[in-house]
Amino acid sequence: MSEQSKSVLEGFKAFLMRGNVIDLAVAVVIGAAFTSVVNSVVKGVINPIVGAFGTKDLERYRSCLKGPCETNAAGEVVHGIPIMWGSVLGAVLTFLITATVVYFLMVLPMSRYLARRAAKEQEAEEKEAETQSAEVLLLQEIRDALVARRGSASGS
16 A cells, blocks of 8 residues: 555545544434324324414325316326425424424523533632632742842841
8 A cells, every 4th residue: 555545545534533423423323213103293293283274285285376286096286387395394393392302402501511621611710810819829929938038138
């Protein structure tokens, strides 16, 4: 192997071993599983609630832009231009549910934890600065006493 290919491989290995890449991989896997849960909630809970006012399938909510929309037996539009606002509504509901759960179960607790951690670190830094300040004052007093002794010893 050439020197350049070794450095490229070492760089790639260092990149993979960073925590960020592994955290991202875990987030993608959890996100995919979570999407399945949210889709089940939308199909199993939200759609039946919406179905109480109309049809259970949000995909069936549509309007026709041009002319009357005619569908065949398979449900495909043969004539007209349909606007599929039911599928958009379903996607928006899925997004809102996902965003709400992610915020309240992940973002909010993590931000509170990080705020508490930052407050503890700041408190520790202030305590350390106070301790160093007391030590500096003590050292200055010792220096002043030594200077005063030296001055009185050379003056006598």
